[in-house]
Amino acid sequence: MSDTEADAIAGLAGAGSVAADYRHQSKLTTAAADLAVRGAYLKWYDLRVPDREVTDEVRDEARALVVAQAASGGLDLHDELGFAILHLCGDAVRLLLVCTWRNENELWETVYAKQGDGPYELVAPTSHKGTYCVWELGAVWHEQQAWTRYLYSARDDKARQAYVAEDRMEGLVG
Numbered sequence: 334m335s336d337t338e339a340d341a342i343a344g345l346a347g348a349g350s351v352a353a354d355y356r357h358q359s360k361l362t363t364a365a366a367d368l369a370v371r372g373a374y375l376k377w378y379d380l381r382v383p384d385r386e387v388t389d390e391v392r393d394e395a396r397a398l399v400v401a402q403a404a405s406g407g408l409d410l411h412d413e414l415g416f417a418i419l420h421l422c423g424d425a426v427r428l429l430l431v432c433t434w435r436n437e438n439e440l441w442e443t444v445y446a447k448q449g450d451g452p453y454e455l456v457a458p459t460s461h462k463g464t465y466c467v468w469e470l471g472a473v474w475h476e477q478q479a480w481t482r483y484l485y486s487a488r489d490d491k492a493r494q495a496y497v498a499e500d501r502m503e504g505l506v507g
Contacts, residue, residue, distance in 0.1 A: 357507065358382065358507070359383070359505040359506065359507050360380055360381060360382055360383070360468040360505070360506055360507055361380070361381055361382070361383045361504070361505055361506075362378050362379070362380050362468070362471055362472050362502055362503060362504060362505075362506055363378065363379050363387075363503055364376065364377065364378055364379075364501040364502070364503055365377040365378070365379050365387075365392060365419075367497065368396055368399060368400070368417065370399055370400050370403035370404070370408075370410065371403045371404050371410065372403055372408075372409075372410030372411050372412065372413060373403065373410040373412075373413040373414070373415055373433055374413075374414055374415075374497060375399070375414075375415050375416055375417045375431065375433075376415070376416040376417070376476075376497060376501065377392075377396070377416070377417050377419070378416060378417065378418045378419070378472045378502065379392065379419050379421075380418055380419065380420040380421065380468055380469060380472065380506075381420075381421040382421070383505070385421060387419060387421060391419070391421075391427070392419060394453075395417075395419045395427070395429050395445075395453070398429065398445060398453050399417060399429070399431055402443075407455075408431060408443055410433060413433040413434060413435065414433065414434055414483075414493065414496065414497065415431070415432045415433030415434055416432055416472070416476050417429065417430065417431045417432070418430040418432070418469055418472050418473075420466075420468070420469060425448060425449045426446065426447070426448055427446070427447040427453075428444065428445070428446055428447075428469075429444070429445040429446075429447070429453060430442060430443075430444050430465075430469065431443045431444075431445075432473070432476070434480055437484065438480075438484065440473070440476075440477070440480075442464075443455070444456040467506070467507045468506050468507045470506070471502060471504075471506030471507065472502050472506075475500075475501075475502030476502070479496055479500040480496070482496070482500065483495075483496040483500075
């Protein structure tokens with residue numbers, strides 16, 4: 334590393350955007366029932382701190398949103414495989430990431446956010462936006478590896494079934 338690079342890094346305030354009082358913890362990714370919607374078949378993951386549960390009510394609300402958005406065309410899906418991540422981000426925030434594979438090797442994503450008792454809202458793209466947090470990346474990394482295995486397969490019914498039914502991520506991340 335050059336002195337110029339070292340000086341540039343040393344000059345960053347906040348240790349690279351990490352608050353001094355931040356304490357990191359692991360979260361748990363668990364697979365839930367898949368979701369078939371108009372235009373796609375999605376694996377489903379719940380993401381949470383280990384001592385907090387995703388209730389059926391919370392999951393059902395998120396799943397109903399995906400079904401309604403796909404049915405109305407608000408979620409534009411066309412004969413795709415993918416996955417959804419319902420992330421409980423603390424007490425009052427939920428993120429719902431709907432991801433599908435397109436153009437053979439591209440991961441496409443639509444993100445919804447819910448604050449408190451409010452409705453889920455589409456997170457509109459901006460010029461520089463957040464993508465995945467360290468916990469979400471656990472499921473995303475697994476799905477990247479699973480999709481690669483699918484791409485190397487015969488990509489027949491048996492391979493699709495293996496991708497959907499057998500190749501799941503579960504466990505602590507982060």
